[in-house]
Amino acid sequence: MAKLTAEMKALISSQQVFVGTAGLDGKPSIGLKGSARVHDDEHIVFFEMAGGRTWENIQKNPQVAIVVADRTKMQGFRFEGKVEELLTTGPLYEEAKKLSEAMKIPVPPKAAVVVEIKEIYDLGKGGRKVS
Numbered sequence: 001m002a003k004l005t006a007e008m009k010a011l012i013s014s015q016q017v018f019v020g021t022a023g024l025d026g027k028p029s030i031g032l033k034g035s036a037r038v039h040d041d042e043h044i045v046f047f048e049m050a051g052g053r054t055w056e057n058i059q060k061n062p063q064v065a066i067v068v069a070d071r072t073k074m075q076g077f078r079f080e081g082k083v084e085e086l087l088t089t090g091p092l093y094e095e096a097k098k099l100s101e102a103m104k105i106p107v108p109p110k111a112a113v114v115v116e117i118k119e120i121y122d123l124g125k126g127g128r129k130v131s
Contacts, residue, residue, distance in 0.1 A: 001116060001117065002131035004042070004079075004120075008077055008079075008120070009038045011070060012036060012037065013038065015068050015069060015070050016034070016068070017033050017036035017067070018031065018032060018068075019031050019033050019065070020067065021053070021057035021061065021064050022063070023056065029054060029057055031053065031054040033046040033047075033054075033066075035099060036068075042117055043084065043114055043115060043117065044066055045092060045113060047111075047112055047113070048109060048111050048113050049100055049103075050110075051110045055110050058083045059086075063082055066081070066117075067123070069123060076122075076123035076124055077121065077130075078121040079115075080119045080120075081117040081119070082115065082118065083116075085112075085113075085114040086112075086113055086114075087111055087112040087113075087114065092112035093109070095112070096109040097109060119131065
């Protein structure tokens, strides 16, 4: 399992995160996840609010790629991993519900999605694998 550095954590907390998934048919999809955050040194979590293609894909194929970048610094990382948990109860899900309510989304979130990071690539260095 790969470990997030302080630099990576800071970027995740301050920049827009995109999550890439694919269904069983292999068709790729990318979604914005403003709710993404560091869960711990080895996991990133995001809240699945809408239940669209990302939600459909991760239920069939748990492999994901998460990208975060700061264009002004030409710095970024790609985190490849696997959905470890789809939480529909507990503190993370309650946090998702609060965000959903604040955004006035009329339906409850589908889940808090916990992704175990397996590999990390530095996009500012030609996509070189760093972990």
